[in-house]
Structures are given as structure tokens and as C-alpha cells.
Amino acid sequence: MVDDDVYPDFVVPMAKAVSRDEITCDLAICGSGVGANKVHGVRAALITDFFSAHQGVEDDNMNVMCLGGRVTGTAIAWELVQAFLNADFKAEEWFTQRLAKVAALEKGKG
Numbered sequence: 001m002v003d004d005d006v007y008p009d010f011v012v013p014m015a016k017a018v019s020r021d022e023i024t025c026d027l028a029i030c031g032s033g034v035g036a037n038k039v040h041g042v043r044a045a046l047i048t049d050f051f052s053a054h055q056g057v058e059d060d061n062m063n064v065m066c067l068g069g070r071v072t073g074t075a076i077a078w079e080l081v082q083a084f085l086n087a088d089f090k091a092e093e094w095f096t097q098r099l100a101k102v103a104a105l106e107k108g109k110g
Contacts, residue, residue, distance in 0.1 A: 015039035018063050025063045027081060031070045040106055048072065053080040057087035059095055 007030045017023050019041030028044065037044040044064035047053045048071075056062035065084045067077055089095070 012039060015042045015044070015064060018042050025057075025065075025084070027084070028064055028066045029069045029077075030066075031068060037064075037066075043102075047080055047084070050079055050083050053083035054087035057084060058090050061089040061095070061099055 007028075011028050011030070014023075014026050014028065016039055018026055019039050042064050043056075043060060043062045044066055045052070045056050045060075045062050046066045046068070047056065048068075053065065056065070062084075065080070067080065072080070
């Protein structure tokens, strides 16, 4: 495992690739799983349960899932990754309107 002090060296380039649509989604694993949600256009969340792993994508178009490598067991991590990768954004009006409000906040207009 990489020293937590250098996680921005790995997470930020990955998050920028997601925000530029070079990749559609990714996974960030660090000690605690906290710290990947600072790049414009990235919707990252620390995930600890199966429901949130797929619901975050389906309802909120989460594009980066964060896991705590020191606090998430291997078996549950595998299940969470599968739920995340197999989920699709619902893109219903309710969800797209909500994301538009978040995008406005990111641009300083909300």
C-alpha cells in the first residue's frame, strides 16, 4: 500500500481523467477511503455497503468510488466494486435536475 501522505499523487490524476471523460469511472483506495472528491466534475463517495455502491451510481451518477484499504475487507470490497461497475445512472428528470444543481454549485452559481 502506498503511504497515505502521497495519495494525491495518484488520486488527482485519476480524478482529472474522469472529469475530462478520458475514463468513465474509477476506484480510489487509500487507508481510510476519504479524500478523492476535490476535482471539478468528480462525484466521489466513500462506500461501505452494497446499497450505496449501486445507488450512488443509479441516483447520483457517482463516477469514483472510494474504499478504505485499511477498513474494508477483501470479500466485501469485491462485492462493492461489482455493484459499482454494474450500476447505470437512471438519468430520470429528478436525478438530472439534482445533478444540474450540484454542477451549478461547482461553478459558483448556486
